Amino acid sequence: MKSLESLFDSFVESRARKVARRTGRRHFLGRLGLTLIGGAAIPLLPISRAAAGESGSGARIPAPSEKIDGPAGDETSCDYWRHCAIDGSLCACCGGSAITCPPGTEVTPVTWIGTCRNPDDGKDYLISYNDCCGKSVCGRCVCNRNEGERPEYHWVRNNDINWCAGASSYVYNCSIAVVVGQATEPQPEE
Amino acid sequence: MNRSHSTRLRRLDGLGMVLCASLLFGIPASADTESLRPESEGFLLHCSGCHQSDGRGTPGVAPDLRRIGVLLDVEGGRDYLGSVPGVAQAPVGDEELARLLNWVLTEIAHRAPEPAYTAEEIHRLRAEPLRDPIAARKALFPSES
Numbered sequence: 075m076k077s078l079e080s081l082f083d084s085f086v087e088s089r090a091r092k093v094a095r096r097t098g099r100r101h102f103l104g105r106l107g108l109t110l111i112g113g114a115a116i117p118l119l120p121i122s123r124a125a126a127g128e129s130g131s132g133a134r135i136p137a138p139s140e141k142i143d144g145p146a147g148d149e150t151s152c153d154y155w156r157h158c159a160i161d162g163s164l165c166a167c168c169g170g171s172a173i174t175c176p177p178g179t180e181v182t183p184v185t186w187i188g189t190c191r192n193p194d195d196g197k198d199y200l201i202s203y204n205d206c207c208g209k210s211v212c213g214r215c216v217c218n219r220n221e222g223e224r225p226e227y228h229w230v231r232n233n234d235i236n237w238c239a240g241a242s243s244y245v246y247n248c249s250i251a252v253v254v255g256q257a258t259e260p261q262p263e264e
Numbered sequence: 265m266n267r268s269h270s271t272r273l274r275r276l277d278g279l280g281m282v283l284c285a286s287l288l289f290g291i292p293a294s295a296d297t298e299s300l301r302p303e304s305e306g307f308l309l310h311c312s313g314c315h316q317s318d319g320r321g322t323p324g325v326a327p328d329l330r331r332i333g334v335l336l337d338v339e340g341g342r343d344y345l346g347s348v349p350g351v352a353q354a355p356v357g358d359e360e361l362a363r364l365l366n367w368v369l370t371e372i373a374h375r376a377p378e379p380a381y382t383a384e385e386i387h388r389l390r391a392e393p394l395r396d397p398i399a400a401r402k403a404l405f406p407s408e409s
């Protein structure tokens with residue numbers, strides 16, 4: 075019995091020494107600190123703020139299917155399904171993506187909301203067309219689609235407005251198309 | 265669709281100009297057909313672009329909807345809520361607008377209007393949208409001026 079305990083002690087001791095040799099406390103604390111600081115910094119990044127509407131900020135948003143072949147599934151294309159009411163440079167061509175602003179730009183908090191139909195699942199989704207501001211106009215992948223857009227006097231549903239008016243910089247760079255919810259009805263003005 | 269030339273790049277001179285124009289000229293109430301979409305969806309579609317998805321608003325652009333319940337406590341405040349441009353000119357029918365305003369007051373401001381707004385009341389209020397909502401609000405709360 076004693077020899078069994080001794081054998082067990084030896085095994086545990088050898089494993090503990092092996093682990094201690096490979097992973098020092100400083101190494102562990104360093105990695106832990108990096109994880110904590112890195113995790114805290116993620117919400118500060120523009121990608122996180124822009125994508126918040128897709129994944130967080132309270133309401134749970136159903137993820138639309140993106141398994142779409144051709145231009146309707148290509149976020150650098152004007153025919154991308156979310157771009158049905160966009161007007162401007164596509165951020166996916168400007169260093170960002172369909173849902174994130176390019177580095178060095180600021181996503182405007184005010185925007186207009188349209189509705190686009192996803193060709194893969196046939197459902198309609200509410201799309202927030204936020205402008206990215208603070209750097210001169212990107213100019214690439216200019217796209218002007220106006221499904222459901224209203225005249226300028228209905229400014230809350232108009233895409234000709236420089237929505238950077240709600241940001242700290244008035245300078246327009248490009249536009250993103252963030253899914254903010256599922257729609258039970260298509261564009262009311264179709 | 266005209267991809268060769270974006271109206272975006274011609275640029276209106278911004279939100280303020282359009283807002284001022286709509287206030288000055290008093291765009292008539294919408295004659296849109298009624299929708300059966302849930303109020304939460306209508307809020308996202310018609311209101312959240314400026315007021316944010318939780319109604320907290322955007323400083324300098326759109327007021328905090330969580331605090332509009334106080335308007336129900338002052339004389340004229342109920343009418344004010346139905347005739348401010350953002351409400352009166354929303355591109356929805358009277359019935360849907362009444363449901364939407366009741367929902368915002370109940371769910372965002374946590375102050376259900378009593379009685380609830382009706383389509384008839386909304387129709388009357390939005391027929392004469394406020395030309396100067398800032399002055400009208402100051403008149404409702406003179407001590408804040």
